Amino acid sequence: MKIAICEDDHHVREENSTIIKKAAQFLKIAVTVLMFESAEQLLFELPDIIPIDLLVLDIQMGKLSGMDLAKKIREKDQDVSLVFVSNYDDYVFDGYEVNAMGYVMKPLKEDKMTHILSRVMKKKVVEEAxxxxxxxxxxxxxxxxxxxxxxxxxxxxxxxxxxxxxxxxxxxxxxxxxxxxxxxxxxxxxxxxxxxxxxxxxxxxxxxxxxxxxxxxxxxxxxxxxxxxxxxxxxxx
CATH class of the missing domain: 2.40.50.1020 (LytTr DNA-binding domain)
Structure with missing residues (x-):
């Protein structure tokens, strides 16, 4: 499974990567985690990282927010799973607009990530039928x-x-x-x-x-x- 993290805080980015890998280890699934420090960087490299199974996006980032990024991604891909991780719950309902799989308050926890990865795996099984x-x-x-x-x-x-x-x-x-x-x-x-x-x-x-x-x-x-x-x-x- 290929997972991309977009988060402008270096420490949070590394912590989330560690949590994702621990959750994947618990579920006994192999993951590759790609990390991006801005929405602009992810969009620039997006053609080279498809297919992505899950995008874990911060909301508050530089010029382009995580929600703006999600909308741009949806213009290209209607199916990729999206999860927002944020300090604020102001954008929860906006998540429905981009068909987000989840909206998680920081800090990201291993049990929550395990649940999210389980849902992504279930979705993949359905999509492959x-x-x-x-x-x-x-x-x-x-x-x-x-x-x-x-x-x-x-x-x-x-x-x-x-x-x-x-x-x-x-x-x-x-x-x-x-x-x-x-x-x-x-x-x-x-x-x-x-x-x-x-x-x-x-x-x-x-x-x-x-x-x-x-x-x-x-x-x-x-x-x-x-x-x-x-x-x-x-x-x-």
Missing amino acids: HLIIEFNQRPTKLYLYDILYVESLGHYLKIVTQSGSYECKGSLVKFSESLTDIFVQVHRSYLVNLNFISAVHQKDILLSNGTVLPVSRNQKRHVKELFLAHYRGLANE
């Missing part, structure tokens, strides 16, 4: 986290991802056996990724990209319960 389909007469790899929904079209399936759609032969029932429990059947013709559901209405569901899909009467209650449980779980992590 994939399946292989036959598309345009060749094997195509699709990551489960990238799939918005799957639609049954007779003897074919339409798999819609964040970057495009794919068609392959198959049945929805058989295909669902390859998926994780993050997918829910909302209708006899649709399987949907809970991560992309924005709202459950009386007769349909709204996805985060604006797509509206039907929800069957006998599935609506189940879908709504799973949807609420999923987001309550995310909020409590």
Whole structure:
């Protein structure tokens, strides 16, 4: 696992690096820790350090704050995990804007870092889950986290991802056996990724990209319960 620390205080930077390595040792995972003394330095070297699994950012730094840095990073990478470490709690709600994994008050503690690393590892496992389909007469790899929904079209399936759609032969029932429990059947013709559901209405569901899909009467209650449980779980992590 590759972790980057951006902190303008040399002593805090070294202390946080030591804490991260101890937490990783406890979890029995190998880590490489990269350290940067400013947001500008990290942005300058960013093309050379991707992929990064976790960015640990100080909030108050020189001309460019940790929050400003996070926003610039999100312009390039929507998925990298971000954690803020600060003396102030003024920016906690701003963290939601950049989809931060956590906001930790200084000093960083080993038990807190262990929890954060555990979550990053769990996220990596989810992100690496994939399946292989036959598309345009060749094997195509699709990551489960990238799939918005799957639609049954007779003897074919339409798999819609964040970057495009794919068609392959198959049945929805058989295909669902390859998926994780993050997918829910909302209708006899649709399987949907809970991560992309924005709202459950009386007769349909709204996805985060604006797509509206039907929800069957006998599935609506189940879908709504799973949807609420999923987001309550995310909020409590």
